[in-house]
Amino acid sequence: MEVIILASAAEVGQLATRKVARTIQHKPTAVLGLATGSSPQAIYAGLAAQVRDGALVTSDVRAFALDEYVGLPAEHPQSYASVIRREVTEPLGLNPAHVFVPDGCANDLEGACQQYEAAIDAAGGVDLQILGIGANGHIGFNEPTSSLSSRTRLKTLALQTRADNARFFDHPDDVPTHCVTQGLGTIMDASEVLLLAQGTAKAAAIASAVEGPVSARCPGSVLQFHRRATLILDEAAAEQLTLRDYYRHTYANKPDWQRF
Ligand code: GLP
Numbered sequence: 001m002e003v004i005i006l007a008s009a010a011e012v013g014q015l016a017t018r019k020v021a022r023t024i025q026h027k028p029t030a031v032l033g034l035a036t037g038s039s040p041q042a043i044y045a046g047l048a049a050q051v052r053d054g055a056l057v058t059s060d061v062r063a064f065a066l067d068e069y070v071g072l073p074a075e076h077p078q079s080y081a082s083v084i085r086r087e088v089t090e091p092l093g094l095n096p097a098h099v100f101v102p103d104g105c106a107n108d109l110e111g112a113c114q115q116y117e118a119a120i121d122a123a124g125g126v127d128l129q130i131l132g133i134g135a136n137g138h139i140g141f142n143e144p145t146s147s148l149s150s151r152t153r154l155k156t157l158a159l160q161t162r163a164d165n166a167r168f169f170d171h172p173d174d175v176p177t178h179c180v181t182q183g184l185g186t187i188m189d190a191s192e193v194l195l196l197a198q199g200t201a202k203a204a205a206i207a208s209a210v211e212g213p214v215s216a217r218c219p220g221s222v223l224q225f226h227r228r229a230t231l232i233l234d235e236a237a238a239e240q241l242t243l244r245d246y247y248r249h250t251y252a253n254k255p256d257w258q259r260f
Contacts, residue, residue, distance in 0.1 A: 001223060002230045003210060003247040005238045009198040012232045013042025016130075016196050019230070019260045021047060021056055023128045023192075031120075032063040033129030033187070035140075036083050039196045040130050048091035058092050062123050064116075066131075066140040067181035068104040070154065078168050079104070102152065102180040113152040113180060120186070129190035133197050136160050137205040137218035141181035145216045150183030184222045192228040195220070197237040206233060207240035 006012050020043055024030050034040070050056035065084050074081040081101045089099045100119055106112035120126060131139050136158055142150065143158045156178055157165075166172040187193065197206050209220030210231065223229045238244055 001210060001226070002250075003238075003241070003243075004230065004232045004251050005241075005244060005247055006232065006234055009234045010042070012196055012198055012234050013046060015260075016040075016043050016194060016232050017046030017050075019194055019232075020128060020130065021050055022260050024056060024058060024061055027127060028057060029060045029062070030127045031123050031125065032061060033126040033131075033182075033190055033193075034063050034065045034084060034088055035130045035132045036065070036067070036080050036087075037132045039132035039198060041087065043130060043196070044087050044091065051091075051093050058094055060098075061092075061094055062098040063088065063094060063100065064120055064123070064126060064182075065099075065101040066129075066187070067179055068102040069176040070104040070109070070178040070180060071176050072104060074101075074105070078174075102182075104176075104180050109154050109180065113154070116152045116180075116182075117186065120182075120189075126190035127192065129187055129193045131187070131193055131195040133195060133202060133205050133209060133220045134161055135164060135201050135205055137208055137220045139184070139195070139220045139223075140187060141179040142184050142187075142219040144219060146184055146219050148214070148216055148219075148222045149185040151186050152180065152182050155179050155181050184219055188222060188226055193223060193226055193230070195223065195229070195231045196233075197231070198234045200236045200239065202233075202237040203240040206231070206237050207242075211242055 068080045072079040102116050103112045141155050162175040166175050169175050208218035214221045214224050
């Protein structure tokens with residue numbers, strides 16, 4: 001697990017944007033794994049600017065969202081289908097036919113989850129999975145005690161997660177109680193993962209995910225098993241890490257050929 005600590009959230013966004021842009025430049029048909037929430041927004045805005053400037057071609061990029069609320073129609077402004085369309089597909093000029101979001105309104109939710117897994121496999125798997133992390137350590141919507149080998153499935157949202165996401169809704173009671181999420185096993189199948197975290201609110205989750213025991217109590221800790229996991233953090237999100245000096249030293253001495 002590579003941990004990169006930067007001075008500000010803006011620098012986190014810039015470096016992460018460079019990483020994703022580099023992935024697309026190396027493989028124009030790259031399959032991206034998309035996260036929602038505030039953390040990855042700087043990436044999407046940064047990539048959109050590069051597309052506008054003609055510096056990045058995304059017409060053959062394919063993408064799979066991590067999760068979706070259950071019971072929110074796709075046209076609801078806070079459905080992840082709408083968020084992904086609004087923040088990624090349209091600004092980045094992706095082909096909407098190549099962008100997938102789990103179906104949270106399917107009659108057969110279990111069947112839809114299996115089809116989603118099959119679609120990821122049919123695309124050849126995710127090349128780079130973008131992740132945020134919840135204050136309770138969830139990645140995607142894999143709440144604490146999620147199986148470390150879980151697949152795409154229905155999940156009950158933790159009260160804290162609903163409270164944290166209420167800022168996007170008119171009323172806290174409007175936040176759905178259930179979701180469909182790629183599993184931890186599904187996320188771990190990605191060739192590479194890139195997790196962003198900014199702010200003090202994420203410090204405890206980051207400390208558990210990076211330096212705590214691998215445990216379903218902190219779903220993000222499963223990334224300790226991933227062969228190519230990069231975490232880009234601002235100072236506040238890194239403040240509870242005990243090996244900060246080592247991470248800084250490692251990044252400062254990173255050979256140029258390994259830099260992105
Ligand atoms: C939601 C999403 C996660 C995201 C998390 C943190 O629960 N399902 O994918 O990582 O929120 O969001 P934020 O980046 O807004 O703190």
